[in-house]
Amino acid sequence: MKDILSLFFAYARSGLKSRFQYKVDAVVVIFAVFFREAGGIIAMYLALQKFGSINGWSIDELLFLFSLIFITYGIFIVFFMALRDFSDWIKHGDFDRVLLRPRGVLTQLVLCGADWLAAFGHGTLGLVLLIISANRVGVEWNVQTVLYYLMCVIGGVLIQGAVFLTFSSITFYVLETNSLKEIFYWNMRKFAIYPLSIYNKFIQAILIFVVPFAFVNYFPAQFFLQKPDMAAYPAWFMFITPIVGIVLYLAAYAFWRFSLRFYKSTGN
Amino acid sequence: MDRYLQFAVIRFKSKTAYRFDYFLGILNSLLSFVVYYSIYKALYGDAQSIDGVSFSMVTTSFLISLGLSSAFHKNEMFLQDKIKQGTIANELLKPVNFKLRMLFEDAGEGAFNVVFNFLPTALIAAFFASISAPSGAVNMLLCIASVILGYIVLWQISFIVQCLSFRLFSVWGLVTIKNVVINILAGAYIPMWFMPEKIRSILRFTPFESIYFMPVQLYLGQLGQWEILFGFLRQIAWIGGLYIIGELCWRSGIKRLVIQGG
Amino acid sequence: METMISVEDLSKTFKIQRRSTGFAGAVKNIFHPTYEYKKAVDGISFSIKEGEMVGFIGPNGAGKSTTVKMLSGILHPDGGSINVAGYIPHKQRKEYVANIGVVFGQKSQISWDLSPLDSYEVIKHIYRIPEKLYKDNLERYTELLDMKDFIDRPVRQLSLGQRMRADIAAALLHSPKIVFFDEPTIGIDVVGKDKIRKFIKTLNETDNITMIFTTHDMQDIEQTCQRLIIIDDGKKLYDGSLENVKTDCVSTRIIEAEVENMPSGLDIENTQITHDESTGKLTVMFDTDKISTSDVMTALMSTHSIKDISIKEPGIDSVIRDIYEGRIKVG
Numbered sequence: 001m002k003d004i005l006s007l008f009f010a011y012a013r014s015g016l017k018s019r020f021q022y023k024v025d026a027v028v029v030i031f032a033v034f035f036r037e038a039g040g041i042i043a044m045y046l047a048l049q050k051f052g053s054i055n056g057w058s059i060d061e062l063l064f065l066f067s068l069i070f071i072t073y074g075i076f077i078v079f080f081m082a083l084r085d086f087s088d089w090i091k092h093g094d095f096d097r098v099l100l101r102p103r104g105v106l107t108q109l110v111l112c113g114a115d116w117l118a119a120f121g122h123g124t125l126g127l128v129l130l131i132i133s134a135n136r137v138g139v140e141w142n143v144q145t146v147l148y149y150l151m152c153v154i155g156g157v158l159i160q161g162a163v164f165l166t167f168s169s170i171t172f173y174v175l176e177t178n179s180l181k182e183i184f185y186w187n188m189r190k191f192a193i194y195p196l197s198i199y200n201k202f203i204q205a206i207l208i209f210v211v212p213f214a215f216v217n218y219f220p221a222q223f224f225l226q227k228p229d230m231a232a233y234p235a236w237f238m239f240i241t242p243i244v245g246i247v248l249y250l251a252a253y254a255f256w257r258f259s260l261r262f263y264k265s266t267g268n
Numbered sequence: 269m270d271r272y273l274q275f276a277v278i279r280f281k282s283k284t285a286y287r288f289d290y291f292l293g294i295l296n297s298l299l300s301f302v303v304y305y306s307i308y309k310a311l312y313g314d315a316q317s318i319d320g321v322s323f324s325m326v327t328t329s330f331l332i333s334l335g336l337s338s339a340f341h342k343n344e345m346f347l348q349d350k351i352k353q354g355t356i357a358n359e360l361l362k363p364v365n366f367k368l369r370m371l372f373e374d375a376g377e378g379a380f381n382v383v384f385n386f387l388p389t390a391l392i393a394a395f396f397a398s399i400s401a402p403s404g405a406v407n408m409l410l411c412i413a414s415v416i417l418g419y420i421v422l423w424q425i426s427f428i429v430q431c432l433s434f435r436l437f438s439v440w441g442l443v444t445i446k447n448v449v450i451n452i453l454a455g456a457y458i459p460m461w462f463m464p465e466k467i468r469s470i471l472r473f474t475p476f477e478s479i480y481f482m483p484v485q486l487y488l489g490q491l492g493q494w495e496i497l498f499g500f501l502r503q504i505a506w507i508g509g510l511y512i513i514g515e516l517c518w519r520s521g522i523k524r525l526v527i528q529g530g
Numbered sequence: 531m532e533t534m535i536s537v538e539d540l541s542k543t544f545k546i547q548r549r550s551t552g553f554a555g556a557v558k559n560i561f562h563p564t565y566e567y568k569k570a571v572d573g574i575s576f577s578i579k580e581g582e583m584v585g586f587i588g589p590n591g592a593g594k595s596t597t598v599k600m601l602s603g604i605l606h607p608d609g610g611s612i613n614v615a616g617y618i619p620h621k622q623r624k625e626y627v628a629n630i631g632v633v634f635g636q637k638s639q640i641s642w643d644l645s646p647l648d649s650y651e652v653i654k655h656i657y658r659i660p661e662k663l664y665k666d667n668l669e670r671y672t673e674l675l676d677m678k679d680f681i682d683r684p685v686r687q688l689s690l691g692q693r694m695r696a697d698i699a700a701a702l703l704h705s706p707k708i709v710f711f712d713e714p715t716i717g718i719d720v721v722g723k724d725k726i727r728k729f730i731k732t733l734n735e736t737d738n739i740t741m742i743f744t745t746h747d748m749q750d751i752e753q754t755c756q757r758l759i760i761i762d763d764g765k766k767l768y769d770g771s772l773e774n775v776k777t778d779c780v781s782t783r784i785i786e787a788e789v790e791n792m793p794s795g796l797d798i799e800n801t802q803i804t805h806d807e808s809t810g811k812l813t814v815m816f817d818t819d820k821i822s823t824s825d826v827m828t829a830l831m832s833t834h835s836i837k838d839i840s841i842k843e844p845g846i847d848s849v850i851r852d853i854y855e856g857r858i859k860v861g
Contacts, residue, residue, distance in 0.1 A: 003658070010655035018643035021684070028441035039448040043457030044307075050318070050462045051311045093637050099604045101656050102628035108656075179292050187299045194303070198310035203302070264544065265604050 033121025
């Protein structure tokens with residue numbers, strides 16, 4: 001464990017150092033990511049000035065819902081960035097180098113890929129939203145709730161990690177997976193930001209059972225907020241985010257182990 | 269002129285080469301529309317209209333905004349890439365106006381997006397969402413004219429930001445921030461009807477309102493003669509002002525390039 | 531000396547999708563793909579002793595890279611066996627790769643925006659290199675590769691030759707027993723190439739490191755390797771010493787002579803004769819399988835008075851080219 005941590009810090013040091021070679025640019029990029037993601041939220045805020053609430057959710061409750069997406073994504077790109085862009089790693093031959101080093105393949109990918117600037121942008125936005133909203137929506141922080149919140153964050157990171165670990169495994173067979181990612185991650189994420197209950201049944205089913213983003217933010221938020229629209233779903237959905245995360249990740253990991261042997265290093 | 273149209277045509281053609289990406293593009297647009305559609309359906313609930321704005325006006329407004337954002341294509345890293353790769357000097361030696369060439373390449377891609385991405389998306393969207401019909405031929409023509417003016421405004425702002433690549437390591441961050449600001453203020457994320465009155469009264473003097481919102485209003489036939497005239501004059505004034513700023517930025521950038529070497 | 535690498539009947543086949551064009555083709559590619567098979571490596575065997583330095587050459591697509599990738603554990607072979615330093619590379623990857631270093635001329639392992647030193651720090655952690663060994667190696671390679679001036683400068687500011695030297699040091703920091711060099715001199719100027727070759731040779735001699743060297747540059751091989759393996763079409767064409775490739779494979783000889791008188795219509799059977807009027811130089815090319823050198827000499831001297839004469843073998847470059855192109859059969 002200590003060994004893994006020291007490796008993580010070595011990667012982090014060099015990663016940060018290279019991104020902060022151009023200090024002004026690095027800061028601008030962090031702000032840019034922050035604002036890009038905040039744009040939709042600002043629009044929502046302005047709209048709710050007029051409409052008051054959406055499906056019974058006030059703006060503060062929405063901010064709490066949004067915060068989970070951004071915090072989990074901020075952590076996700078610290079650990080799963082290499083898997084997010086895995087087809088590039090293979091195309092450019094960077095994966096060969098990973099295989100030439102005396103460490104676990106996934107260990108290296110998870111520890112080394114962090115996009116720190118984007119992570120700061122997303123993470124800060126998530127934390128700001130959480131701090132603004134948590135008090136106003138009446139979340140009572142105690143050992144139990146803090147612990148559950150943390151477990152949900154980990155679960156949410158693992159769910160998204162599992163999605164990309166699956167895409168990465170598919171990369172060994174088909175090389176190009178950008179279209180898959182576009183359909184099954186980026187588009188689903190567009191939906192997942194807002195309350196699940198505003199969508200039609202088909203989209204809801206996808207977000208619960210296919211790409212289970214609903215467990216990243218909607219159901220955990222319901223645990224804290226108990227909004228009336230939760231009545232449409234089984235109550236136990238509010239409690240299983242960590243389990244969904246671990247189970248999906250283990251399944252994706254098994255698929256990854258199986259697929260690794262099909263790696264064909266691209267020639268020159 | 270022919271030569272510049274060629275740049276547009278080449279871009280248009282090269283876009284047709286990737287078919288899978290093409291269908292994916294339609295799906296992406298459609299899903300973006302569904303997100304907004306779902307949000308405003310939930311916001312409206314059972315209400316027929318809010319502040320005199322009906323739900324079908326809102327969906328129409330979003331569909332037009334979607335079409336406009338695909339038409340308003342800009343390759344905003346173009347100048348930076350040319351400078352980074354050091355090919356800018358060669359480009360400047362070619363007997364074409366660099367700026368016009370950029371504009372026409374972008375416009376070609378924008379035209380492709382409208383014909384092959386937006387129109388199919390709009391047809392599919394019209395199946396499940398109620399979309400208002402255009403309010404008449406004259407208004408439709410005025411709508412198209414305002415779209416073209418809006419594009420030139422947007423493009424020039426983008427060009428000015430891109431000119432900063434003569435000085436900065438990377439303009440990606442600034443380009444992104446610029447786009448967020450414009451999208452919010454121009455009503456691409458939220459229909460202008462629902463924008464708080466205070467913000468709207470300031471926006472009246474900026475070029476933003478007429479980029480996304482004026483085409484929507486013209487399409488729906490909501491504007492009187494004087495409002496239309498004011499809108500067009502405002503756009504033309506901004507185009508003139510931005511042109512001067514753009515030229516100044518471009519020339520000082522080129523000068524810098526010549527002094528420091530490309 | 532002990533055997534370090536032994537390869538037996540190694541083969542690897544790639545399945546390549548045959549792409550149809552057009553819209554119908556695109557649909558077909560997705561739902562009913564057709565494949566063709568290409569044998570990249572086709573039954574290669576060899577063994578390399580500890581401390582040996584072997585050059586791998588062959589035209590593009592010959593199977594060199596695939597062989598090196600199997601030897602280094604990146605690719606799983608389809609058939610045959612590999613044993614390197616007691617390991618089966620693709621089965622014991624993690625333990626095995628701690629013993630090897632790989633330098634790709636086309637793909638750097640040090641970060642563009644950092645100094646070589648920064649990248650070395652990360653490599654130290656990845657390989658768990660003990661502090662003492664790391665310091666000693668770093669000092670030694672800095673000296674030998676003459677890196678003092680640029681070791682703390684961002685890589686993007688370095689010349690290609692400097693970057694390559696920094697990359698070579700990166701692959702050696704953990705004191706590997708075996709090092710693979712994959713085109714390490716590609717694109718580098720003459721002086722830079724020379725520095726790299728000298729270093730590699732020194733290291734091989736002093737540290738007894740086993741080395742495999744793939745390249746297109748025959749000078750690389752001539753100046754560093756004692757042994758040569760030629761691969762083409764996935765098969766081994768030649769395996770032996772550098773000198774022997776000439777005497778074993780080639781029976782072409784060239785006699786150049788300066789003559790005083792030049793009778794017209796000179797013709798010796800089984801030779802090709804050219805004559806340069808302005809210099810008076812006579813060139814006779816022949817095949818020793820068909821006519822012996824002494825026969826040609828005798829024929830020449832009986833008709834000419836000769837001022838100067840020399841016998842030449844073709845250069846290594848042209849020999850190799852002839853082997854690739856099938857003009858010379860070896861076996």
